[in-house]
Amino acid sequence: AQSVTQLGSHVSVSEGALVLLRCNYSSSVPPYLFWYVQYPNQGLQLLLKYTSAATLVKGINGFEAEFKKSETSFHLTKPSAHMSDAAEYFCAVSEESGYSTLTFGKGTMLLVSP
Amino acid sequence: DTAVSQTPKYLVTQMGNDKSIKCEQNLGHDTMYWYKQDSKKFLKIMFSYNNKELIINETVPNRFSPKSPDKAHLNLHINSLELGDSAVYFCASSPIGRKNTGELFFGEGSRLTVL
Numbered sequence: 539a540q541s542v543t544q545l546g547s548h549v550s551v552s553e554g555a556l557v558l559l560r561c562n563y564s565s566s567v568p569p570y571l572f573w574y575v576q577y578p579n580q581g582l583q584l585l586l587k588y589t590s591a592a593t594l595v596k597g598i599n600g601f602e603a604e605f606k607k608s609e610t611s612f613h614l615t616k617p618s619a620h621m622s623d624a625a626e627y628f629c630a631v632s633e634e635s636g637y638s639t640l641t642f643g644k645g646t647m648l649l650v651s652p
Numbered sequence: 653d654t655a656v657s658q659t660p661k662y663l664v665t666q667m668g669n670d671k672s673i674k675c676e677q678n679l680g681h682d683t684m685y686w687y688k689q690d691s692k693k694f695l696k697i698m699f700s701y702n703n704k705e706l707i708i709n710e711t712v713p714n715r716f717s718p719k720s721p722d723k724a725h726l727n728l729h730i731n732s733l734e735l736g737d738s739a740v741y742f743c744a745s746s747p748i749g750r751k752n753t754g755e756l757f758f759g760e761g762s763r764l765t766v767l
Binding site: 574583589645 | 692693694758
């Protein structure tokens with residue numbers, strides 16, 4: 539069975555500061571890993587995904603994440619936060635198979651202050 | 653062009669009523685899903701259909717009945733609505749087989765409020 543743990547339901551940063559959102563996963567087979575972002579009253583938008591290619595994955599809006607198998611982690615980072623980054627971020631895992639079933643973490647709300 | 657579209661976006665209704673949410677995708681995907689997002693933002697899969705066949709049913713009350721008339725549509729009908737059904741329901745789709753990268757493509761969500 540697969541699962542995802544996101545540390546911290548809320549993360550607060552100042553504009554221009556480093557963003558670090560933590561995600562650890564559990565999977566019995568090689569996983570696919572994803573970060574989705576949800577802006578208020580909107581759907582989920584894919585930020586980036588890891589599908590067994592390069593371990594450092596670059597996504598949209600300057601975000602990137604590194605897959606570390608030894609740590610079962612897939613933390614999301616951005617060097618410099620922008621006010622527009624304030625949103626809910628979800629880490630998700632899917633096991634490589636014919637059908638996708640994404641299991642989501644509980645989400646981390648990113649708050650950005652001026 | 654909207655890839656995954658859901659209607660209605662907002663739905664307010666009384667307890668005991670029956671309501672439906674419709675979903676359509678124009679991505680040519682074979683698999684469609686319904687996810688429920690509760691008040692704490694937790695996302696949980698409810699159903700998955702592949703080419704009109706039910707493949708995942710995650711212990712959802714049988715008051716919830718998905719229907720897939722074709723592989724581009726997956727509707728959700730809810731009977732005898734309860735207060736606890738209030739949530740945002742997301743439709744999603746994905747390809748399968750060699751095209752599958754695990755990614756799901758989500759609609760904008762349908763916010764259901766039961767009074």
